[in-house]
Amino acid sequence: MADIYDKAKRSQLMSCVKHARTDPEEKVAYLLKKLKIKYRRNLKSLPGQPDFVIKSAKTVIFVNGCFWHDHRNCKLARRPRTNKAFWVRKAIDNKRRDQRKNRLLRKQGWHILTIWQCNLRQPEKVLRRIEKMIFKV
Numbered sequence: 514m515a516d517i518y519d520k521a522k523r524s525q526l527m528s529c530v531k532h533a534r535t536d537p538e539e540k541v542a543y544l545l546k547k548l549k550i551k552y553r554r555n556l557k558s559l560p561g562q563p564d565f566v567i568k569s570a571k572t573v574i575f576v577n578g579c580f581w582h583d584h585r586n587c588k589l590a591r592r593p594r595t596n597k598a599f600w601v602r603k604a605i606d607n608k609r610r611d612q613r614k615n616r617l618l619r620k621q622g623w624h625i626l627t628i629w630q631c632n633l634r635q636p637e638k639v640l641r642r643i644e645k646m647i648f649k650v
Contacts, residue, residue, distance in 0.1 A: 516595050516596075534554075535576070535578070537576045537578065537628075537630045537633050538564050538565075538576045540633045540636065541564070541565065541574065541576050541628055541633070541639070541643075542554075542565070544636060544639060544640050544643060545565065545567075545643065547640065548640070548643060548644060548647070550567055550643070550647055551567070551569065552565045552566060552567050552574075553565070553566045553568070554566075559573065559618065559621075559623070560613075560614040560617035560618055560621075561575070561610075561611075561614030561615070561617075561618065563575055563618075564576045567647060570624070570646070570647045570648075571622060571623055571624060572623065572624040572625070572626060572646060572647060573618060573623050573624070573625055573626070574625075574626045574627075574628060574643070575611075575625065575626070575627045575628070576628050576630070577611075577627055577628070577629050577630065578630045579629055579630045579631050581607060582607055582608070582611060582629075583604035583607060583608060584629050584630075584631065587629070587631050588631075589630060589631050592604070624646065626642065626643065626646045628642070628643075
């Protein structure tokens with residue numbers, strides 16, 4: 514099926530996609546507050562500008578959208594049928610960038626927790642993962 518919008522309109526629509534304070538990020542912020550964990554958001558001084566930085570536990574949290582970060586075997590990560598080459602390249606580039614920023618963060622001594630958008634359908638499980646990571650329970 515062809516795109517119903519021309520290139521200019523599609524580009525304009527895609528530029529409106531939020532990259533910070535998304536719904537999944539807000540859900541994680543709620544869970545962190547519930548655990549009474551102090552955090553900073555989107556620190557530009559760290560590689561990849563993590564969504565959440567918990568300095569006391571030397572931990573960063575990335576909240577990844579399943580589509581944008583190509584979550585394997587996830588229904589939310591299905592690629593569009595049109596312009597396949599572009600979307601394959603985009604997914605590969607995003608994964609490489611994620612790997613690169615994670616490597617840099619680990620070199621600096623940070624622990625990394627990645628929370629996928631689809632995991633937030635079960636907030637209690639995510640809450641326990643955060644608890645384990647931060648409090649080493």
